[in-house]
Amino acid sequence: MGVAAEIVDALAGHGIRHAFAIQELTLPIALKGQDVIGQARTGMGKTLGFGIPLLDRVFDDAGITELDGSVRALVVVPTRELCLQVAGDLEMAAGNLAVGGRAVTVTPIYGGVGFEAQQRALDNGSDVVVGTPGRLLDLHRQKILDLSSVEITVLDEADEMLDQGFLDDVQAILAATSPERQTMLFSATMPGPIVALTRKFMRQPVMIQADSGATEATHKSTRQIVFQSHKLDRMSALARLLQSPGRGRTIVFARTKRQAAFVAQDLAALGFRVGAVHGDMRQRDRETSLAQFRTNEVDVMVATDVAARGIDVQEVTHVVNYQVPEDERTYVHRIGRTGRAGKSGIAVTLVGWDEVTRWNAINDALGLDHADPPQWFSASPEFRQTFDLPAGVTDRVGPARKVQGAQSATAPARKSHAR
Structure with a gap:
């Protein structure tokens, strides 16, 4: 599918050799840098659906600024637990990636813990950040996290962020990133405010529904x-x-x-x-x-x-x-x-x-x-x-x-x- 061999080998090392439907549909579009809206229930493989093209482009895409320790990609998630899970999946897929002798880094940023360790990780250089809206915005406002270098942004489980009242924070985060960024949004449902968000912050996004059941709120399985x-x-x-x-x-x-x-x-x-x-x-x-x-x-x-x-x-x-x-x-x-x-x-x-x-x-x-x-x-x-x-x-x-x-x-x- 055109994915870097280093990523393919890392996934294979963890027994992942075949793509789910949403990955097959998302990868060819996202690897080109196009904006994507993915409507899919949780558990259908969407983390690697956005994670693989995100890592591939950060690692080896002429359209992305060369890695220098600044944050190039940002994944925004609604909760601490999901933050750790997504960061873990991305770290697994990025296990073989290195640029200029330096490993591609993934840093989880979430509340409920002290700032110090997260600040040290950012100071040492973070290529990909996975974070919850409140802590991301806190670190950005304290000038610890510079979002202006972010060229790929993912909103994961956007409807849950809406339910939790994070919509204003998400808009502030997106506004602070590069205006030329690629944006990917994934959501199980598409309530009105999420649709409005896509219109404001995305450029001609491609809508992806993994199968005929993707538009159904519940699944026959x-x-x-x-x-x-x-x-x-x-x-x-x-x-x-x-x-x-x-x-x-x-x-x-x-x-x-x-x-x-x-x-x-x-x-x-x-x-x-x-x-x-x-x-x-x-x-x-x-x-x-x-x-x-x-x-x-x-x-x-x-x-x-x-x-x-x-x-x-x-x-x-x-x-x-x-x-x-x-x-x-x-x-x-x-x-x-x-x-x-x-x-x-x-x-x-x-x-x-x-x-x-x-x-x-x-x-x-x-x-x-x-x-x-x-x-x-x-x-x-x-x-x-x-x-x-x-x-x-x-x-x-x-x-x-x-x-x-x-x-x-x-x-x-x-x-x-x-x-």
């Missing part, structure tokens, strides 16, 4: 199960559906940090190998929890929406919405954590009896077939049949455990009890 669950029976329903035959790694989404802590504690008390990731945890502890999930030390991760954005694990078999998400975009992002990279998955949504109206709005917006979902209890025959559970199934799977990861995983719960 994910089976969606939706039912009404009474709040007093919800933990039992969760505990029992987690015992479905063939269940592998599972992400349980909670709406708030406190609820994530409580749900994780309750599951651990029932014997599940469970961890938690939420905003009240220290960054180091969040990274520890995610690492344990990737290595299968825990197979259930309870997470809030923001914290889950960096969970890039291919073998997630189930996603569970412990409550109805706020809107259809949140629902799309959540269930996109399973059914990734061509594999099948199951997304389960537990609808509170006072949440039916909200769920029906999501159902209508996405054109699903789950309006007015049935009312099931954890002991209902329909529930057991749907999840292929034996008649004698109970909530408990073993002796009580502790939530894995770190003490801060249950910090909100402890604060609540202290009151």
Whole structure:
């Protein structure tokens, strides 16, 4: 496909030899320096879809200024976890790249940690920066990060940045980069403000949709199960559906940090190998929890929406919405954590009896077939049949455990009890 042999060899060294659909479509266009809009669900290979041409052009494109330690390429992402994941993927692909005897460098820039190490990395020379909007803008305003040398910019998961209120920061960042830059934007959905952003900051972008399902908010590889669950029976329903035959790694989404802590504690008390990731945890502890999930030390991760954005694990078999998400975009992002990279998955949504109206709005917006979902209890025959559970199934799977990861995983719960 015209990609530098050094990048191809680095990818092959990690077992990556074949391109996903979005990569096949994106690379020929992006390698020429054209602006690109990619609409694709998470997990379909878009990181290397923009990462490979970005690295190839930085490494060996006459249209890009020769590397001198200034930042040539910038990837903007909504969360710290996604920042680390994307930076790790780019570092892997850039493993064999060097210019003038100096290795091509990728630097993650994100909040929640001190400025010093990131400033040292920038002072030592960074060719590619992957960062979250708030910290990028902070460093730019302090004149630690010079964005004027950026000639390639990527906005990854742009709709999530909009949801988190980063749109003004993103516009300020783009305005500070080279006006002749190449811009690539990737988003699962295209709400109006994102479309307006493309019109303001992109030049004749090519729209790419990886397959016929790219325009669909949800994907046929994910089976969606939706039912009404009474709040007093919800933990039992969760505990029992987690015992479905063939269940592998599972992400349980909670709406708030406190609820994530409580749900994780309750599951651990029932014997599940469970961890938690939420905003009240220290960054180091969040990274520890995610690492344990990737290595299968825990197979259930309870997470809030923001914290889950960096969970890039291919073998997630189930996603569970412990409550109805706020809107259809949140629902799309959540269930996109399973059914990734061509594999099948199951997304389960537990609808509170006072949440039916909200769920029906999501159902209508996405054109699903789950309006007015049935009312099931954890002991209902329909529930057991749907999840292929034996008649004698109970909530408990073993002796009580502790939530894995770190003490801060249950910090909100402890604060609540202290009151």
